[in-house]
Amino acid sequence: MEQTMKKQKTALTPDEKQRKRSRTMRRIRQYFPFYIMLLPGLIYLLINNYLPMTGLVIAFKKIDYSLGIFASPWVGLSNFTYLFSNNDGINALRNTILYNLGFIVFGNILAIVVAIALDCVASKFLRRFSQVVILIPFLLSTVIISYIVFAFLSPTTGFMNNSILPIFGIESIKWYNEPGYWPVIITIVYLWMSFGYNSILYYSTLISIDKSLYEAAVIDGASSWQQIRHVTLPGLKFTIITLVLLAVGRICYSDFGLFYQIPQHSGMLYSTTQTIDTFVYRALLELNDVGRSSAAGFLQSILGFILVFTANTLVSKIDRDSALF
Amino acid sequence: MINNNKAYSVFFNALLIFLVLACLIPFWLLIASSFTSETSLVQNGYSMLPREFSLGAYEYLWNARGSILRAYGFSILYAVVGVTANVVLTILFAYPLSRSDLPGRGFFSLVLFIPMLFNGGLVPTYLVYTNILNVKDTIWGMIIPYLLLNPFLVIMMRTYFTTSVPNEVIEAAKIDGATETQALVRIVIPMSKPIIATVSLMTLISYWNNWTNGIYFLTTRTDLYGIQNYLNDVMNKAAFLQSHVTGNISAADIPSTSVRMAIAVIAVIPLLVAYPFFQKYFVKGITLGSVKG
Numbered sequence: 001m002e003q004t005m006k007k008q009k010t011a012l013t014p015d016e017k018q019r020k021r022s023r024t025m026r027r028i029r030q031y032f033p034f035y036i037m038l039l040p041g042l043i044y045l046l047i048n049n050y051l052p053m054t055g056l057v058i059a060f061k062k063i064d065y066s067l068g069i070f071a072s073p074w075v076g077l078s079n080f081t082y083l084f085s086n087n088d089g090i091n092a093l094r095n096t097i098l099y100n101l102g103f104i105v106f107g108n109i110l111a112i113v114v115a116i117a118l119d120c121v122a123s124k125f126l127r128r129f130s131q132v133v134i135l136i137p138f139l140l141s142t143v144i145i146s147y148i149v150f151a152f153l154s155p156t157t158g159f160m161n162n163s164i165l166p167i168f169g170i171e172s173i174k175w176y177n178e179p180g181y182w183p184v185i186i187t188i189v190y191l192w193m194s195f196g197y198n199s200i201l202y203y204s205t206l207i208s209i210d211k212s213l214y215e216a217a218v219i220d221g222a223s224s225w226q227q228i229r230h231v232t233l234p235g236l237k238f239t240i241i242t243l244v245l246l247a248v249g250r251i252c253y254s255d256f257g258l259f260y261q262i263p264q265h266s267g268m269l270y271s272t273t274q275t276i277d278t279f280v281y282r283a284l285l286e287l288n289d290v291g292r293s294s295a296a297g298f299l300q301s302i303l304g305f306i307l308v309f310t311a312n313t314l315v316s317k318i319d320r321d322s323a324l325f
Numbered sequence: 326m327i328n329n330n331k332a333y334s335v336f337f338n339a340l341l342i343f344l345v346l347a348c349l350i351p352f353w354l355l356i357a358s359s360f361t362s363e364t365s366l367v368q369n370g371y372s373m374l375p376r377e378f379s380l381g382a383y384e385y386l387w388n389a390r391g392s393i394l395r396a397y398g399f400s401i402l403y404a405v406v407g408v409t410a411n412v413v414l415t416i417l418f419a420y421p422l423s424r425s426d427l428p429g430r431g432f433f434s435l436v437l438f439i440p441m442l443f444n445g446g447l448v449p450t451y452l453v454y455t456n457i458l459n460v461k462d463t464i465w466g467m468i469i470p471y472l473l474l475n476p477f478l479v480i481m482m483r484t485y486f487t488t489s490v491p492n493e494v495i496e497a498a499k500i501d502g503a504t505e506t507q508a509l510v511r512i513v514i515p516m517s518k519p520i521i522a523t524v525s526l527m528t529l530i531s532y533w534n535n536w537t538n539g540i541y542f543l544t545t546r547t548d549l550y551g552i553q554n555y556l557n558d559v560m561n562k563a564a565f566l567q568s569h570v571t572g573n574i575s576a577a578d579i580p581s582t583s584v585r586m587a588i589a590v591i592a593v594i595p596l597l598v599a600y601p602f603f604q605k606y607f608v609k610g611i612t613l614g615s616v617k618g
Contacts, residue, residue, distance in 0.1 A: 027428055033505040034421035038433060041418035044474045047453065049440035055449020114344065117337035130341045132604055133348050139596045140352075141534030143557045147589045148351045150560070151358055151371045157582070159354060162370030192347065197611065204612035224333045249442055256537055261557065264564045280447050285541070290448060297446025305443050325438075 059298035063290045079295035089296060091271060092279040093252075099183070099259075099275065100251045103190055104244060110195050112240070115202035116232060131203075134196030142257025145193060149262050153185070176264060179272040186273065189262055190255070202239060209235040241315055241322045249308030252276055252300040276300050359383070359587035366582050382587035385580070393555070393588060400533060400551035400592075403467045407532040408525055411473055415524055418479045420509055423486035437476045451541060464549055466542030472531055478524050485520040486513065522606040526599065533596055552592045559585055 028035075059079055061072045083089040114134070121127050137145075152159045153175040161172040175181060213231045222230065254275035263273040276296050283293035316323035350373070358371045362379035369376055386393060421427050422434060444450075450470065460466040490513050498508045514521070539554035550558065559580060580588065600607075 024428070031421075031424075031427055034424065034427055037417040037509075038421050041414050041474055041479070042433075042436065044414065045436060045440060045476075047458065048450070048470065048473065049444060051453050051457075052445025052449035053443070055445050055452060058449060058452075113340070117340050120334065120337045121341060122334065123338070126338065126341055130345050131608065132601075133345045135604075135607070136348055136352065136597075136600075139530060139534075139600060140593060141536060141553050143534075143536050143553045143560070144355075144589050144593055146560060147556070147586065148355050151354050151586070152351070154371070157366060157370035159371045159373075163372060192351070195344075196348070200608055200611050204608070224330050261560075264560070266564075277447070284448055284451065285544070294446070294448040297448050301443055301446055308442055 055294075056298050056301060058290065058294040075291075079291040080299075083292050083295045083299075088270075088274070088279065089292070092274045092276050092296070093299070095272065096252055096254050096275040096277075099186065099190075099254065100247065102183075102187055103194075104247045104251075106187065106191060107194060107198060108240060108243065110191055111198035111202050112233075112236060114195060114199035115206050115236075116228060118199065118203045119206045119232075131200065134199060136196070137193045138197050140193070142193075142255070142261050145189065146257075146261040146264065149185070149189060150264070176266045177268045179269045182263060182269055182272040186258065186262065190258060193258075198243070201243070202236060205236055205239045206232065238322055245308060245311050245315065245323075248311045249304050251307055252303045254278075256281065355586055356590055359583055359590050361583055363581045363583050379583070382581075382583040385584050386587055386591070389580075393552075393591075395548075396550050396552045396555035397591075399464070399467075399549060400553065402464070403535070403551055404529060404532045407468045407472055408528045410468070411475070411478075411528045411532075412521060412525055414474050415479050415482055416509075416514065416521070418474065419482035419486060420513060422479070422483045423490075425487075437479055441476050447541075454542065461542050462544065462546040462549070467535070467538050467549070467551065468532075470538055470542065472528070472535060472538070475528070475531075478527060482517075482520050482524060485517060489520075490516050519606050519609055522603055523609060526603040526607055529599065530596065552588070556585070556588055556592060559588070 057070075060074055060076065062075045062078075064072045067073075118127055118131065140148075150158070153161075155161060155172065155174045155176065158175070160175070165172065173181070175185070209231065213235075214227055217227050217231055254277045256277045259273050259275045260278045260281065263269045265278075266273075276299075280293040280296050280300075283289040283296070312323050312325065354371055354373060357373055357375055358366060359382050360378055360380070361372070361375040362377040362381055365375070365377035365379075418437070422430060422437070424430070427433075454466070454470050455461040458465075458469070460469055494512055494516070495508050498512050499505075503511065534553060536551070536553035536557050539550055540557070543549050543554065547554075547558065563585070
């Protein structure tokens with residue numbers, strides 16, 4: 001009955017309109033408990049996510065706490081020109097994007113290789129055991145990881161300087177004073193803490209690929225590499241695109257703990273470890289510079305939004321089904 | 326499953342063994358150094374096998390358990406309250422969205438989806454929580470901001486409800502006279518244990534490991550710190566002491582290296598203990614999460 005009502009596209013007589021309205025009312029009453037269930041979550045989203053979005057206007061204002069956020073005077077783009085007037089802001093933006101590009105490329109390649117390895121190993125024990133173990137780093141907080149990194153890199157007592165470097169006859173390195181090493185260190189730490197999760201994600205897609213495709217490929221004389229190239233990777237295509245698109249949308253964001261805590265906020269490392277998130281935090285809570293930090297936050301939100309839409313449009317032009325939305 | 330030749334199989338086996346070791350060894354270094362005597366740590370540095378085995382760090386912790394137990398207690402409080410509230414909110418949001426006939430379903434899905442792509446950033450969020458909700462320097466600062474509802478987990482749970490709880494079962498319950506709420510509590514929730522376990526574990530990880538809320542919102546009430554913020558604080562003081570010879574922090578305020586490592590080990594234990602029980606669900610959850618929202 002409802003179905004036919006829905007499908008009816010011709011103009012309705014007043015009587016029918018009335019009936020339709022009362023039906024809608026009845027439906028709303030019937031679904032009332034559901035709206036009550038949705039309410040707490042909606043309130044939370046409003047406070048935690050939507051209210052702060054209106055605060056993006058702060059980036060164009062000079063905040064005067066005595067007037068409040070909305071009564072504070074507009075200052076146009078001066079927060080942005082100030083943000084880019086010295087190298088700090090540009091440096092943070094550059095670091096964030098370059099690190100994320102590296103993470104996307106290396107992170108996905110490693111995770112795909114591990115997923116294929118999990119799928120291929122003959123030993124059931126090794127497969128199960130490694131699935132359990134590679135997720136352990138994912139359980140650790142960045143604070144704990146910063147302790148572990150420190151155990152390796154401490155200039156005086158660290159494992160690297162005491163046990164590894166002497167083997168190769170290399171002098172001790174003051175890791176926390178030398179920015180040059182940190183792009184490598186941060187990337188390794190990132191891969192270490194995240195590859196397990198992504199590998200399992202890819203692996204779960206892999207095991208759903210139809211086995212007969214591989215058998216057919218073997219009958220056609222495909223080598224292992226050709227099986228990977230022509231069966232496995234196409235099977236993973238959708239997952240790869242989804243993960244990369246989501247990562248592109250977050251290309252201006254960074255894991256605060258990874259860039260703040262792992263380098264122990266050593267000032268000497270800012271040139272290679274400062275990202276937008278640590279920059280915003282330092283400007284806000286250490287320098288109380290609301291203007292610059294909200295301008296940086298604004299860029300982060302807007303750029304991410306534009307990027308994910310652009311990337312999604314590109315993907316949907318190439319292959320409609322692979323697009324995220 | 327690729328039908329692989331010998332070279333590939335050797336490579337894949339070696340790779341997995343290497344990665345398993347790469348995951349375990351750093352963690353082992355942390356544990357080993359907590360069992361090493363302080364003098365040996367200072368003289369010889371961190372090593373994989375304690376050169377001088379010692380329970381000194383743990384004895385020290387036991388004798389000074391006051392402040393650590395306190396931080397631990399707050400961590401447990403935040404985790405219990407946070408996880409419970411999060412799971413309840415997630416179920417309550419996901420269940421209506423799983424009903425394909427709900428009027429306005431598309432709108433509510435959109436409301437949930439937008440925050441996954443777009444947010445106001447730290448400054449406005451910070452101002453909302455400190456100026457409007459006044460959570461600064463209260464325990465709510467550790468529970469409410471950022472962590473109470475994760476849209477990603479809601480979508481995961483909704484997908485589970487739609488795919489694994491047959492509509493007929495709910496209809497049958499309603500014919501038997503159950504209200505929507507009763508159907509949810511008596512039928513849907515008991516049938517959804519795997520996804521509830523997954524969401525609980527994911528949320529437990531984010532609450533237990535959360536320390537950023539602590540540095541944003543507990544700026545003066547450091548006595549409310551959970552174990553992660555406690556560790557973070559100790560680490561910062563130690564780093565400060567190393568870079569500044571004189572300062573207002575004295576070495577006596579900071580636990581020695583092996584003690585710090587021991588605290589870190591203790592902080593990891595709850596998740597490591599919970600993990601094997603949840604592991605099966607966890608892998609399933611990651612899989613479910615990959616289903617297109």
